[in-house]
Structures are given as structure tokens and as C-alpha cells.
Amino acid sequence: MPAGPAATNFFERQRLARTTTLRLVVLFVLGVASIVAAIDLLVLYLVRRGPTSTIVESLIAATVLTLLVLACGTGSKMLSLRGGGEAVALSAGATAVDPSTTDPQLKRFVNIVEEMSIASGVPMPKLFVLTSEPGINAFAAGYTPADAAVTVTGGALQTLNRDELQGVIGHEFSHVLNGDMRLNIRLIGLLSGILLLGLVGLRFLQFGGGRSRDSKGNPLLVIAIALVVLGFVGQFFAGLIQAAVSRQREWLADASAVQFTRQSSGLVGALKKIAGLPTGSTLKDSRSGAELRHMLFGDASRSLSSLYATHPPLPQRIAALDPSFTPAQVEQLIAQYASAPPDGLGEDAARGLVGGAAPPRAPRPPATARIEPADVSASVGTLSMQTLDRGRAIAAQIPEDVRRLASQPSTALALVLALLIDRNPEIARAQQASIAHALSSATVSMVDELVPQVAALPAGLRLPVAGLAAPQLASRPPSDRAAIIATLDALARADNRILPFEYALIRVVGSYLADASDPRRRSQPGRANVTSMTDAAVTLLAVIAASGNGDPAAAAQAFQHAANHLLPGRATAFNPPTDPWVALDGVWPVLDSLDGRNKKVLVEALVIAVRDDGVVTVVEAELLRTACAMLHCPVPALLA
Numbered sequence: 001m002p003a004g005p006a007a008t009n010f011f012e013r014q015r016l017a018r019t020t021t022l023r024l025v026v027l028f029v030l031g032v033a034s035i036v037a038a039i040d041l042l043v044l045y046l047v048r049r050g051p052t053s054t055i056v057e058s059l060i061a062a063t064v065l066t067l068l069v070l071a072c073g074t075g076s077k078m079l080s081l082r083g084g085g086e087a088v089a090l091s092a093g094a095t096a097v098d099p100s101t102t103d104p105q106l107k108r109f110v111n112i113v114e115e116m117s118i119a120s121g122v123p124m125p126k127l128f129v130l131t132s133e134p135g136i137n138a139f140a141a142g143y144t145p146a147d148a149a150v151t152v153t154g155g156a157l158q159t160l161n162r163d164e165l166q167g168v169i170g171h172e173f174s175h176v177l178n179g180d181m182r183l184n185i186r187l188i189g190l191l192s193g194i195l196l197l198g199l200v201g202l203r204f205l206q207f208g209g210g211r212s213r214d215s216k217g218n219p220l221l222v223i224a225i226a227l228v229v230l231g232f233v234g235q236f237f238a239g240l241i242q243a244a245v246s247r248q249r250e251w252l253a254d255a256s257a258v259q260f261t262r263q264s265s266g267l268v269g270a271l272k273k274i275a276g277l278p279t280g281s282t283l284k285d286s287r288s289g290a291e292l293r294h295m296l297f298g299d300a301s302r303s304l305s306s307l308y309a310t311h312p313p314l315p316q317r318i319a320a321l322d323p324s325f326t327p328a329q330v331e332q333l334i335a336q337y338a339s340a341p342p343d344g345l346g347e348d349a350a351r352g353l354v355g356g357a358a359p360p361r362a363p364r365p366p367a368t369a370r371i372e373p374a375d376v377s378a379s380v381g382t383l384s385m386q387t388l389d390r391g392r393a394i395a396a397q398i399p400e401d402v403r404r405l406a407s408q409p410s411t412a413l414a415l416v417l418a419l420l421i422d423r424n425p426e427i428a429r430a431q432q433a434s435i436a437h438a439l440s441s442a443t444v445s446m447v448d449e450l451v452p453q454v455a456a457l458p459a460g461l462r463l464p465v466a467g468l469a470a471p472q473l474a475s476r477p478p479s480d481r482a483a484i485i486a487t488l489d490a491l492a493r494a495d496n497r498i499l500p501f502e503y504a505l506i507r508v509v510g511s512y513l514a515d516a517s518d519p520r521r522r523s524q525p526g527r528a529n530v531t532s533m534t535d536a537a538v539t540l541l542a543v544i545a546a547s548g549n550g551d552p553a554a555a556a557q558a559f560q561h562a563a564n565h566l567l568p569g570r571a572t573a574f575n576p577p578t579d580p581w582v583a584l585d586g587v588w589p590v591l592d593s594l595d596g597r598n599k600k601v602l603v604e605a606l607v608i609a610v611r612d613d614g615v616v617t618v619v620e621a622e623l624l625r626t627a628c629a630m631l632h633c634p635v636p637a638l639l640a
Contacts, residue, residue, distance in 0.1 A: 028190050035194075036066050073196025078189040084519045085142030085149030086126055088185065092292055093285060094128035094151045099407030099468075104345055105157040111395070112166050113150060114403075114468065116173050119391020120383050121625055121634040123470040123512050125150050125176060129157065135279040136160065136270060139295040140172040143185065143523040145634065146474065146515030148176045155279055160270055161347035167267030168297055170383070175295075177381040177634060182523050184295045268325075271318045273342055274298050276333025371611050371638060373565070373604035380603060380633045387636035394464050394637060402453060406465055412472030413439075413484065414446035416509065418454040419462055420491040420502060421447065427495045434490040438483045459501070459618050463625070464637075466505055473509065474516035481513045498581045500547055500619045504626040507588075511630055526593040530566065530602060533594070536587040537602060538563065538572055540627065543584055545609040546576040548620040558612035566605035588630045599633055 043062040047055050081087045089096075099110050109127060117124045125140070125148035133153035142148035150172050156165065175184070274281045281298025293300045298314075312320075315327040379387065405411040417435060422428050435444045457465065473484055488509060492502035515522045530537050541562045549555035556574040563572040577583035594602065606627055610620045621638045628635040 031194070032067070032070055035070075036063055039063075039066050069196055070193040072193075074189045074193030077192035078185075081185055081188065082520065084144075084147030084185075084516075085140070086128075086147070088141035088188070088292070088295075089126070089128040089149045089151045092130065092151065093132075094130050097127035097129055099124070099127070100404045108162060108165065108345070108348070109152060109157060109169075110407075112162070112169050113173075115388065115391045115395050116169065116383065117391075117467060118394050118464045119387045119636050120173070120177065120381075121629065121636055122148075122176070123467045126471055127151075129154060130283070133283055133285070134158075135282045135284075135300075136168075136274050136277070136298065137281045137283060137300070138168050138172050138297040139292055140175040141184065141295060142176070143182050143519035144515045144632075145176055146470075146512045146522075147519040150176070153283075156270075158344060159273055159277065159342045160344045161266075161342075161351075162344070162353055163266030164270040164273070165266075165344065167265075168270050171267065171297055173383075187294055188292075268318055268321045271298075271314060271321075272333055273337065275314050275318065275330050276337040277342075278334075371607060371616055373607040376607045376635060376638075377600045377603045379636050380600075380628065383636055390637045394461065397458070398461055398465060398468075399453070399457075402457065402465060403468065405450065405453075406468040407472070409472045409475060411446065411450075412469035413476075414443055414450055415454065416466055416469050416473065416505075417443070417447045417487065417491065418450040419466060419505060420488065421451050421454070422495055423455070424495070431491045431494045434494065435487060438487040438490070460621075462501065463504060463508065463622055466509055470509055470512045474513055478517055481517060485510045485513060500623055503581050503584070504622045507584075508626055508629050511588075525596070526599070527595050528593045528598070530594060530598040533590050534567065534570075536590040537566060537605075539577060539583050540587050540591065540602075541566065541605060541609055542574060542576040543580040544606055544620075544623060544627065545574070545612070546580065547623055548610055548617065549613060554613055558609045561612055562605040562609035565608050566601055592631055594631070599631055602631070603628060603633055603635070 039062050040059050043058050044055065047058045050058075081091070086096075097106050097110065099114075101107055101110065106129070109129075113127060114124060122145040125142070125145065128149055128151040130137075130151060130153045134155040135153055136156045136159060138150070138152040138156055140148060140150050150169065152165075152168070156168060160168065281296070281300065283296075283300045315325070315330065318325045383391075402415070405415045421431055432444045432447070435447060454462075473481065476484070485506070488506040492498045492506055542559055545559035545562065546555045549558055555576070559574040560572070563570075591599075591602065606624055610616060610624050616638060624638065625635055
């Protein structure tokens with residue numbers, strides 16, 4: 001059996017996604033040009049006996065009209081999806097999941113995604129369920145992790161056990177992290193433009209061509225039929241492109257899911273249940289299935305030919321993960337599940353898993369362990385069993401009442417604000433005045449109530465809690481988001497200084513809200529080289545080195561080691577800025593425009609600056625994750 005490709009690193013996957021996007025655009029342009037040429041030939045045939053001026057005008061009109069129809073179809077669809085992952089999920093008929101749900105199936109779904117979110121360093125995506133779909137399927141949509149939505153079918157929740165559901169969600173999480181979601185939304189828009197051409201033809205047939213039964217005497221009827229044929233032919237070839245690209249991305253996502261969980265049994269179990277159950281991965285809603293099929297975990301229809309299938313053959317996907325599997329075993333699976341339909345929660349209960357959460361394993365290595373630059377850069381945008389263990393351990397330490405507060409739109413903002421309230425009563429009163437001025441007195445009261453709970457949180461849990469609350473802040477109107485960012489900044493500056501944690505919180509949350517406000521623009525990949533922005537890179541390394549070392553000599557040494565890695569052979573002076581946080585605010589937009597290869601080297605240089613003294617503190621880990629978040633390079637939890 002042929003095996004799929006091994007998972008590549010984050011930066012390579014982004015490069016591949018960009019290359020794939022460019023190829024798709026080129027192929028789409030060629031397809032559009034072919035459709036326009038075919039319609040022009042038809043028009044030329046119809047007006048061939050007319051004056052030359054009439055022929056030229058007709059060809060121009062036909063070309064412009066065709067391009068307008070295609071542009072309107074693509075543009076209107078892209079406009080409807082500007083809200084990102086949530087818009088895609090809702091358009092498919094999915095129902096939003098309340099993160100504080102007590103439903104056992106949904107709670108298990110929420111807990112799995114929370115663990116992956118905390119472990120990977122990205123805020124919690126929005127969750128949805130296709131409740132009426134009995135097949136096992138899922139998809140992730142959005143332009144960036146900030147507007148990501150993960151959707152599963154009711155059948156997946158019903159039939160998959162925790163490991164299997166984790167494997168499916170790990171597959172979808174790889175799409176969240178590696179740039180596939182942006183590509184998938186573009187594909188929806190491109191296909192919609194071609195499909196609209198066929199719909200225009202159908203309308204011509206219904207309202208224009210139907211007025212005459214004589215097709216020879218009615219040019220509109222001929223044009224309408226041609227539009228229908230050309231539209232669906234164009235969609236067919238676009239679907240072939242879609243299928244070929246999707247199959248490759250699905251291989252990579254399978255490999256990444258195994259890399260995420262370091263065990264293939266869960267993903268294999270989910271694929272085997274798809275193979276053995278009569279519902280498989282099909283979707284009853286054929287419209288949504290056709291539009292989203294390149295985004296789904298499994299093929300939405302079993303009737304597609306291998307040429308048009310968006311996923312590798314199911315036996316091949318299973319065999320790539322379990323070499324002992326043969327296609328003949330599919331019949332055994334069908335018989336097994338016919339006699340005993342699977343029950344995911346029942347299987348979990350038999351293993352002693354209750355309440356949706358898995359028992360946390362001890363994180364490895366210890367919190368004071370030395371971290372290697374190459375290991376961290378390789379972990380960007382991915383997970384391993386080790387980092388997933390850390391995420392699970394961190395999630396298990398968050399008190400249930402705090403988790404509930406973070407997941408509720410009515411309390412999430414107050415919880416995040418409470419993280420910044422100073423213990424000095426005088427400073428706290430000034431902070432309360434800032435909240436009342438920018439937000440409301442009711443928010444002040446709620447913050448006051450939450451301060452004791454927040455004060456009891458260990459330092460390492462504060463940013464993960466903010467990550468759980470961030471999606472609730474992003475769901476607020478744009479004017480509220482601006483007020484939130486300004487208020488967070490005011491709270492941090494209330495004592496005329498900004499602590500590293502305060503800076504990390506306001507910038508991570510601020511970047512997330514900015515991404516959620518304009519996901520299409522903020523998801524654009526960078527293309528710059530670090531040599532063109534040396535000053536910004538040097539400033540960042542100087543701040544990180546100085547923040548992690550109280551001894552100036554040790555800070556200078558850490559900086560030099562980091563600078564030598566980033567800019568080998570170049571003499572660079574250690575000159576930390578007087579106001580480090582103001583200086584950092586100026587470097588983020590510049591450095592975020594770096595291409596993947598240069599970001600990889602910069603991340604490694606940051607790790608060198610952080611670990612130079614052999615110890616990684618909570619402050620250093622938070623600053624490193626903040627820097628990586630601002631560079632849109634999500635790094636897994638370094639400490640538990």
C-alpha cells in the first residue's frame with residue numbers, strides 16, 4: 001500500500017501552502033480563459049455573417065459579461081465568508097457549542113480542543129456541530145487561528161471514543177496551524193464563480209430561452225444551453241484541481257495528526273469506523289457536502305470516482321498508519337459494526353474515562369530543562385505527545401470555575417481584566433476608574449468579584465486562561481474590541497511600569513483581536529529577509545536577553561550568542577532600549593513580514609537568548625511565546 005508523505009515542519013508547510021495557492025490561481029485563470037474563449041467562439045458562430053463592427057462588439061460584450069458573472073460569483077462568496085471560520089460553519093448549517101456545556105459528548109469535544117489549544121499556543125477556536133449528520137466527519141475553517149472554527153458531525157461525537165475523536169481533531173488542528181484553512185476558503189470562492197456561470201445559463205433557459213420553442217431561431221436559448229454546459233464543465237475541471245490539491249493536504253494532515261498525538265491508533269480507529277459503518281463519512285446535505293468536500297476529514301460522498309475524490313482511498317489512508325491492514329478487512333469491520341454499533345462514550349467509560357477529560361500524564365521534561373533552538377523551531381505550529389501532555393497537565397490545573405468564567409461571553413472580559421488588577425489598593429482604584437471610563441461600572445463590579453480567584457492562579461496558568469477567554473472577546477463588536485485593547489493597556493500602565501507578564505497579556509490578546517477583526521489581511525504570509533530589517537531583529541533580541549538576565553554581563557553574552565546565530569559574521573552591539581516595551585511595539589509589524597525561512601532562524605535566535613543561562617523561567621517562557629505569537633509562529637507550551 002502506498003503511504004502518504006511524512007509531516008513537514010510549520011515553515012515548510014506554509015511555503016507549500018503558498019506554492020499551492022499560486023498554482024491554483026494560475027490553473028483557475030487558465031480555466032476561466034478557456035471558458036471565455038469557448039463562449040466567444042459560440043458568439044462568433046452566431047454573429048459570423050454580421051458586419052465586422054458587430055462581431056467585435058459582440059465578442060467584447062460576451063467576454064466582459066462572462067468575466068463579470070465569474071467575478072460576481074467569486075466576490076460575493078468571498079464576501080459572505082469574510083467572517084472566517086464561523087461564517088463557513090454557519091453556512092453549512094452547524095450549531096455553535098457552548099464551551100461550558102455539561103452534555104457529555106460536547107464536553108469531551110470541548111476538553112480535547114482545549115488541551116490542544118493550550119498545548120499548541122493558539123487561542124481556543126470556536127466549536128460547532130452538524131447535529132443531524134450521522135456520518136463521521138469534521139472540518140476546520142478560517143483564515144487564521146484567531147477566526148478558526150472546528151466543526152464535527154453528530155455521528156463523530158456518537159461513535160468515536162476519546163482517542164479516535166482526538167485523532168480526528170488533531171487532523172483538523174493541523175489545518176488550523178499550517179495555512180490550509182485560508183487555501184480552503186479561497187477554493188470555495190473560486191468554485192462559486194464557475195458555478196454561478198451555470199446558474200445564469202439555467203435562468204436564461206427558464207426566463208429567456210423558454211419563450212421560443214425553436215432553438216434555431218432563438219440565439220438566447222443557444223447561449224443559455226452553452227452557459228450551462230460550460231459552467232458545469234468548468235466546475236468539473238475546477239473540482240479535479242480541488243481534488244488533487246485536497247488529497248495531498250489530507251495526506252499531510254493525517255501525518256500531522258499522528259505527529260500531534262504520537263499514536264496512530266486513534267486516527268486509525270476513526271478511519272476504520274468510517275470504513276465499517278453504513279453512514280461512513282457521508283453528509284446528508286449534498287449542497288454543503290459538495291461545497292465543503294475539500295475541507296472535510298473524509299469524503300462527503302461514496303459515489304465519487306477516484307479521479308474526482310477529494311481524499312486518498314480509505315484503505316490506503318488506514319494502511320499508511322497501520323501497515324498490517326488490508327482491504328479485505330473492510331468486510332470484517334462492516335460485519336463487526338453491524339452486530340455491535342459503536343458507542344464512543346461507552347468505550348470511554350469502559351476505560352475509566354469520565355467527564356470528558358483524560359487523566360493528565362506527568363509532563364516531560366522537568367520545567368527547568370534546557371531547551372534546544374532546533375527543537376523549538378521544529379515544534380512551531382505542531383504538537384507532540386510530550387507537549388500535548390503539558391497542555392493536558394496545564395488544563396487539568398485550571399480550576400473548573402475559572403474555566404467556566406473564561407468560556408462565557410458575559411464573564412470572559414472581566415476575568416481577563418482581573419488578571420491585570422494590582423494588589424496595591426491605590427493602584428487598583430486607578431485601574432477601576434479606567435475600566436469604568438472605557439467600559440462600564442458593571443464591569444468594574446464583576447472584576448472586583450473575580451480578583452480573589454485570579455490572584456490564586458499560579459503564574460504559569462494566567463496566559464492559558466487568557467487564551468481560553470480570547471474567543472469570547474473577539475465575538476464582541478469592533479468598537480468594543482478597540483476599547484478592550486485600550487483598557488488592557490491602561491491597566492498595565494497604571495503603576496507607571498509594565499511587567500513582562502502584563503506586556504505578554506496585552507499584546508497576545510491584542511494581536512488575537514486584530515487577527516479576528518481582519519483575518520484575510522492578517523493572514524497574508526511574509527516575504528522579507530532579515531537582512532533588510534536588522535535593527536528590528538536586534539532590538540527584539542536585546543529586549544529578550546535583558547529581560548531574562550538580571551546580570552548585565554550575562555544578558556550581553558546571551559544577546560551575542562543569539563545575534564551570532566541570526567546574523568553570522570556581523571558585529572552587533574548589545575544596546576537594550578530604555579523603554580523595552582515601546583521599542584517592541586515598533587518591531588512587531590516589521591518582523592511579522594519575514595518569510596518562513598527567516599522566521600525560523602529568528603525563533604531559534606530567541607531560544608538561544610532565553611536559554612543561555614541554562615534555565616527557562618516562567619517569565620522567559622511567556623515572553624518567548626509572546627514573541628512567537630506576534631510573529632504568527634505558534635509555539636507549544638515550554639513549561640508545565
